[in-house]
Amino acid sequence: MIRDITIGQYYPAESAIHKLDPRVKLFSTLIYIIALFCFRGIAGFVIITAALAAVIKISKVPFKFMVKGLKAIVILLLITGVFNLLFTPGDITIWSWGPFKLTDAGISNAILMVLRLIYLILGTSLMTLTTTPNQLTDGLEKVLGPLNKIHVPVHAIAMMMSIALRFIPILIEETDKIMKAQMARGADFENGNLIQKARNMIPLLIPLFVSAFRRADDLAMAMEARCYSGGEGRTKMKPLTYDKKDYIAYILDSVFIVLVVAARVFVPFPM
Amino acid sequence: MSIILDKVNYCYSEGTAYQIQALKDINLEILDGQFIGIIGHTGSGKSTLTQLLNGLLKATSGNIYVDGKDIYDEDYNMRDLRNKVGLVFQYPDHQLFETTNFEDVCFGPKNQGLDRKEIELRAFEALRNVGFPEELYYQPPFDLSGGQKRRVAIAGVLAMKPDVLILDEPTAGLDPAGRDEILGLVARMHKELGITIILVSHSMEDVAKYVDRLIVMNQGEVMYDGAPKEVFPHYKELEAVGLAAPQVTYLMHELKEKGLDVNVNATTVKEAAEDILHALQ
């Protein structure tokens, strides 16, 4: 039951996207998000759609799997859509009732915002689906490396992130087991009012916390035993290096930027 | 109380890239009062099977009948089933949560809706039955030794007075002394309380001495099902799937090969010793 959460999951597959350097993927995602919020006109939209579709296709992640992640934000999409639809002032008012009015600008705004959110989720989840949490933090650590000079503890932050990410599936599995063990003793996690439900969580939360603290303790001990002492002078087992496909990806990114800017300048309608 | 499994299959994460068929076409009949050992390599589906027996997992296909009633019928009372089939999980840390051991044992009976007096009575009885030292009754469960934690966990289920008690690897992580104590305790509970016991383990040596029926699992299938005496002669096949017969089985077979007229079906050290003495006379 608890295992069906897909946000932030990795989808193992053999594809060119999976093999890209995480820095390339971080940079590309950033470009993609900026493009998503800056593009204008139908041409720009077509370019972004084509780029997203192509990357999804190459990544070999089933589209069905990606759509599952969207289910979590259906409510958010609905609220965004309705608010934009009813509260945007515009030139032509089609219908109005009290403070609510339906205008031409409202309709196009609503459609645009909902599409932007969907594309945002698809694009960012594509990055997490094709990059293991470890690669992702490695990439972040390298990209943010220069911040070390102004005394931001980049390595420590990256290490904390990767440990946290590493422990999410373990804790989910543990939660599942504890729930079952308590259900075998007649615990009920589903029925009752809010207060009862909160109280019924105690037999789940206490063993979970005890075990999380114990794991943290063990991990700290194990790291210490192997002489871990922070980022200073630490080398990588698999240092990040760019190769041909990464340069090709950067070139494609540049082409993408040029196309989106060109579309904005030359075809800035109908949005 | 009888449990019948009819062509039961179980699949984890069905329909995803991570699909795992954990149980394949399991047919079993568990009769009242039996002492059953379920043996198998890690990942052979033992834990999955135990969770099907008390309704924590629902079979992907196939039927389970308890006392002649299909537990997947819509009007079947699952809570009732969990009261009748008690399951003690592998790690006691997954269930101990109360401020004292005594309160923790009270958790099960409390969920059964009994009154306070009856709850405490049952908790006392259960803790006594598992031989838990009285001076620790009102201590927190988190600082106990592994063996004592197991006892509290077993008592926590026993206090619900199940007809069938399933123990999933109750000896995992214990030293030899602790292991013998827990196994002895389980055997004693079977004799004194007259309940059906299903003991899950991956070590033959553990269960051979105690059980009257062995179910050997391999890759989600039942490989052998019978009295230890019927199963151990297949020691070569057992070895092939990463299990081993008790050491006496090997000894007796070797003696027989060397020409000593012994009974190769001896399963315990005591039996074997008597038999060898007899053959030497």
Ligand SMILES: Nc1ncnc2c1ncn2[C@@H]1O[C@H](COP(=O)(O)OP(=O)(O)O)[C@@H](O)[C@H]1O
């Ligand atoms: N919660 C789960 N989700 C997915 N797969 C599981 C889960 N629990 C067990 N499995 C898989 O099912 C198979 C049987 O596991 P299990 O019943 O725990 O075996 P055993 O108890 O004999 O070690 C194994 O391959 C295991 O990896």
Ligand SMILES: [Mg+2]
């Ligand atoms: Mg198991």
